[in-house]
Amino acid sequence: MRTEGFFEWLGRIIGTAIRFVVDLLSGILGGFSQAIDDFINGLARAIGMDVSIFSLIFLVIGLLLLYSGIRAFIRKSIIGGLVLTFLGLVVMSWLIA
Numbered sequence: 001m002r003t004e005g006f007f008e009w010l011g012r013i014i015g016t017a018i019r020f021v022v023d024l025l026s027g028i029l030g031g032f033s034q035a036i037d038d039f040i041n042g043l044a045r046a047i048g049m050d051v052s053i054f055s056l057i058f059l060v061i062g063l064l065l066l067y068s069g070i071r072a073f074i075r076k077s078i079i080g081g082l083v084l085t086f087l088g089l090v091v092m093s094w095l096i097a
Helices: 002-047 053-074 078-095
Strands: none
Touching: 002 053, 053 078
16 A cells, blocks of 8 residues: 555656656747747838748849849959849849839
8 A cells, every 4th residue: 555655656756757858848949939930020021022932032032133243242253243143133123122
């Protein structure tokens, strides 16, 4: 009779510890997820684009093209800089409403 009470107590303590860890991680990851969601929504609202995975991919591609165009201008490659900057501006203009 005495051992049943001990194992019940031990199980309750371990269950409480597991529940605490799961609740803690859920709160931390939930807050991190909400922060990312708020950041993406704020960025999209400021730019004037829709919030979708394709819009975010095109945003990254457009920014990379603009960055490459600026780097080409710094390397004194005028034609490459003009082409990359133009392509970056075209992609970015598709996004902005």
